[in-house]
Amino acid sequence: MSIEKKVIQCKKYPITYTLVIKQVKNINMRISPKGEVVVSANPFIPMEKIDDFVSSKISWIIEHQKSVMEQNAKTMISDTHILLFGNDLKIKKSKGKYNHVSYDNQYLYVQMKEGSDIDKVIRQFLDKLCKDVYTDVAMMTHKSLHDYQLPFPQIKIRDMKSRWGSCTPAKNSITLNKKLIHYPFEFIEYVVLHEFVHFIQPNHSKAFYHIIENYMPDYKERMKLVG
Missing domain, CATH: 3.30.2010.10 (Metalloproteases ("zincins"), catalytic domain)
Incomplete structure (x- = not known):
C-alpha cells in the first residue's frame, strides 16, 4: 500500500486529496473527520482516471467538506x-x-x-x-x-x-x-x-x-x- 498527497485543479480552485493505493475493486472516496479528501484505488488504474473521478465529484466534495468543517467548528x-x-x-x-x-x-x-x-x-x-x-x-x-x-x-x-x-x-x-x-x-x-x-x-x-x-x-x- 502506498499513500501520497495530490492536488488537481477543479473549476475555480484546486482540490487536495490523499491517494491510497491498495487492492480495492473500485475507486472509493471519503471525507475524513478533519475534512480531508481520501481516495483509494488499485495500482492498475491510471492516474488520469483517478483525477477525472475526483474532478467529477467536486460538488459532492464541497458539500461534505462544508458539513465536516461546520461540525468541527462546533468542537473548536x-x-x-x-x-x-x-x-x-x-x-x-x-x-x-x-x-x-x-x-x-x-x-x-x-x-x-x-x-x-x-x-x-x-x-x-x-x-x-x-x-x-x-x-x-x-x-x-x-x-x-x-x-x-x-x-x-x-x-x-x-x-x-x-x-x-x-x-x-x-x-x-x-x-x-x-x-x-x-x-x-x-x-x-x-x-x-x-x-x-x-x-x-x-x-x-x-x-x-x-x-x-x-x-x-x-x-x-x-x-x-x-x-
Whole structure:
C-alpha cells in the first residue's frame, strides 16, 4: 500500500486529496473527520482516471467538506474549552472592570465586565488575533520571497466553508480562513506561503511546488497537520 498527497485543479480552485493505493475493486472516496479528501484505488488504474473521478465529484466534495468543517467548528470552541494553534485550552473566566482575553499553553483567560457576552468577547479576541497573526506571517513570507519582488498584498480574513485560503492576483489580495487560528502555527505558515506562490505560479504545476519546497522543505508534513 502506498499513500501520497495530490492536488488537481477543479473549476475555480484546486482540490487536495490523499491517494491510497491498495487492492480495492473500485475507486472509493471519503471525507475524513478533519475534512480531508481520501481516495483509494488499485495500482492498475491510471492516474488520469483517478483525477477525472475526483474532478467529477467536486460538488459532492464541497458539500461534505462544508458539513465536516461546520461540525468541527462546533468542537473548536465550547463553554469550557477552545482549540488555539492546535492546543486544547481550558477557558478560565473572571470578572473585571473591562473585557480582556489572554492565553498561555494551558488556559484562555477571559476577563469580563458586568453584563458582557462571553461569546462576543472571545469572538472579538479571535478576530483581532487572526488579523495580527496572519498579517505577521504574511510579512515574514513576503520578506522571504524578496527575490520575486512581489508587491505586498491586501490580507483579508473571513469565514470560509471549504477552503483555507484563496489568492486574487488581479486585486493583489489574499483571503485567509478565520478557522486557521485553531490549527498549528506551522500549518498557517504553509497556507500563507501557498497563496503567495500563486502570484508567481497561478496553477498547481510542478514548478509551483518546486517553489513551495524551496522555501518550505517540510511542506508535505505541514499539510498533514490537518489531515
